[in-house]
Amino acid sequence: MIVFDHVSKKYKNGSVALDDISFRVKKGEFISIVGQSGYGKSTILKLVIGEERSTKGSVFVGGQDVASLSGYDIHLLRRKVGMIFQDFRLLPKKTVYENVAFSLEVSGASNKDIEEDVPQVLNLVGLSHKSDKFPSELSGGEKQRVAIARALVDRPDILIADEPTGSLDSLNTWDVIRLLIKINELGATVVLATHNREVINMLNKRVITLDKGYIIRDEEQGRYII
Amino acid sequence: MKNIFTLFKRIMKAGISNFWRNGWLSTATVAVLSVTLFMILSLIMISVITETLIANLQSKVDVSIYFKKDAKEADILNMKNDILVLNEVKSAEYISEDDALFEFREKHSENEIIIQSLDALEENPLEASLNIKAKDPSLFGSIVATLEKEQYKEIVNKINYYENKGIIDALGVLISTIRKVGFGISVILVIIAFLVAFNTIRITIYTMREEIGIMKLVGAGNWFVRGPFVIEGLLYGLTSSLATIIIATPILFFSAPYIKDFFPGIDLFSYFNGNIFQIWLILFVISGTIGSLGSLIAMQKYLKV
Numbered sequence: 001m002i003v004f005d006h007v008s009k010k011y012k013n014g015s016v017a018l019d020d021i022s023f024r025v026k027k028g029e030f031i032s033i034v035g036q037s038g039y040g041k042s043t044i045l046k047l048v049i050g051e052e053r054s055t056k057g058s059v060f061v062g063g064q065d066v067a068s069l070s071g072y073d074i075h076l077l078r079r080k081v082g083m084i085f086q087d088f089r090l091l092p093k094k095t096v097y098e099n100v101a102f103s104l105e106v107s108g109a110s111n112k113d114i115e116e117d118v119p120q121v122l123n124l125v126g127l128s129h130k131s132d133k134f135p136s137e138l139s140g141g142e143k144q145r146v147a148i149a150r151a152l153v154d155r156p157d158i159l160i161a162d163e164p165t166g167s168l169d170s171l172n173t174w175d176v177i178r179l180l181i182k183i184n185e186l187g188a189t190v191v192l193a194t195h196n197r198e199v200i201n202m203l204n205k206r207v208i209t210l211d212k213g214y215i216i217r218d219e220e221q222g223r224y225i226i
Numbered sequence: 227m228k229n230i231f232t233l234f235k236r237i238m239k240a241g242i243s244n245f246w247r248n249g250w251l252s253t254a255t256v257a258v259l260s261v262t263l264f265m266i267l268s269l270i271m272i273s274v275i276t277e278t279l280i281a282n283l284q285s286k287v288d289v290s291i292y293f294k295k296d297a298k299e300a301d302i303l304n305m306k307n308d309i310l311v312l313n314e315v316k317s318a319e320y321i322s323e324d325d326a327l328f329e330f331r332e333k334h335s336e337n338e339i340i341i342q343s344l345d346a347l348e349e350n351p352l353e354a355s356l357n358i359k360a361k362d363p364s365l366f367g368s369i370v371a372t373l374e375k376e377q378y379k380e381i382v383n384k385i386n387y388y389e390n391k392g393i394i395d396a397l398g399v400l401i402s403t404i405r406k407v408g409f410g411i412s413v414i415l416v417i418i419a420f421l422v423a424f425n426t427i428r429i430t431i432y433t434m435r436e437e438i439g440i441m442k443l444v445g446a447g448n449w450f451v452r453g454p455f456v457i458e459g460l461l462y463g464l465t466s467s468l469a470t471i472i473i474a475t476p477i478l479f480f481s482a483p484y485i486k487d488f489f490p491g492i493d494l495f496s497y498f499n500g501n502i503f504q505i506w507l508i509l510f511v512i513s514g515t516i517g518s519l520g521s522l523i524a525m526q527k528y529l530k531v
Contacts, residue, residue, distance in 0.1 A: 075445050089439075103444050106445050
């Protein structure tokens with residue numbers, strides 16, 4: 001599903017984010033990427049959705065070389081890859097319902113599909129009763145669940161989560177992680193970047209550990225060891 | 227086809243809802259655009275005043291051709307027709323000897339001495355004349371050159387152009403200076419107004435930059451992101467042009483009488499009222515363009531996500 005083939009990424013200011021990284025993620029896998037802040041986790045995720053381009057090596061998503069994609073194909077790729085972030089990135093002037101529907105609108109879904117799918121996904125994340133609220137009226141955990149609903153509604157093949165629990169308390173953290181597991185069980189490949197030790201140890205799934213741009217460990221049923 | 231229609235409907239809806247939900251930001255942007263439009267409207271009104279004044283002045287400038295006593299009326303009327311054919315000529319009026327005398331008496335009816343001396347004369351001392359007005363005072367030179375042709379020498383006694391040439395030329399220079407200076411000032415003011423308005427739009431877009439980035443990350447194509455902003459920009463234009471008209475109407479209504487006292491013959495309010503649709507259209511096109519095109523230009527760099 002996702003292939004990193006000897007990928008290096010140097011930023012313009014000279015800092016090296018990734019140095020000769022290679023790994024594969026199979027379809028339906030749940031993989032966590034751990035490492036301290038600034039060690040390249042976010043860079044890996046940005047390379048997957050084409051927000052950044054690698055300086056060396058290739059990134060393949062669903063068989064396509066991301067570097068070869070033009071602007072239009074990038075936005076097609078992003079429709080296949082759902083994404084959630086630490087800072088939620090909801091549209092502040094849209095309601096919960098509209099935020100989720102937006103993701104379908106951009107892909108040209110019919111009104112009928114939108115009216116069916118959005119309530120269903122909101123139900124899945126347990127926010128049906130808040131569909132008319134604006135993001136500013138929600139708690140952090142609720143915002144993240146809206147973001148997950150938005151990422152899910154277009155039935156993505158891959159769900160990418162960049163520190164999704166970074167600004168949540170432990171109760172909300174488990175809500176979000178449980179949702180991610182559920183989504184994975186429904187068939188999506190999940191890539192989770194985090195530095196939350198408890199979460200990793202509880203998941204008991206594949207873990208890639210990054211240190212200063214290198215992969216120092218890649219284990220099935222890995223633990224958080226730094 | 228249905229897809230494009232759905233897409234268009236979604237863009238429209240998003241644009242209108244952004245405009246509404248952005249409350250304060252929309253209000254501020256519309257306010258700045260309205261100030262810009264108000265200034266442009268003032269420039270239009272000032273140009274109406276100056277153009278009317280200039281037209282008044284120009285209508286007072288004329289050149290008269292005086293004919294010899296023995297010139298036949300038919301020849302004079304022929305000449306008048308020849309003159310009217312000229313492009314530069316606005317009008318030509320024939321004043322016969324009798325008309326001239328009548329006017330002269332009217333004008334000096336209170337002056338005993340003049341009337342008595344006229345009565346003392348046995349024949350009409352005045353000459354028939356053609357009174358010519360040009361489309362522009364600077365054109366008199368070429369008109370007069372035509373009139374001095376050989377064929378007219380027989381009947382023409384005198385053309386009063388050269389006596390008045392100094393004044394006519396000075397007036398021509400004055401009018402063209404007023405126009406040039408007015409144009410220059412208008413251009414500068416309009417440029418300033420555009421910059422202020424465009425900058426406001428830029429700030430509006432700047433506050434939206436994160437949302438633009440989010441839309442792109444969620445998979446929106448460039449036009450799906452741009453569309454609602456274009457609609458919003460057009461709404462800014464629509465609201466501010468209507469607001470300007472609504473504010474300008476009472477101002478012009480109450481100030482028009484004072485302006486009329488100052489510049490007789492100029493009724494700004496009736497001009498405004500008579501052309502209100504065209505004026506609104508001009509204002510809407512200007513502000514709608516600033517609003518939508520300005521948004522497009524300002525957001526370009528935030529689309530590169």
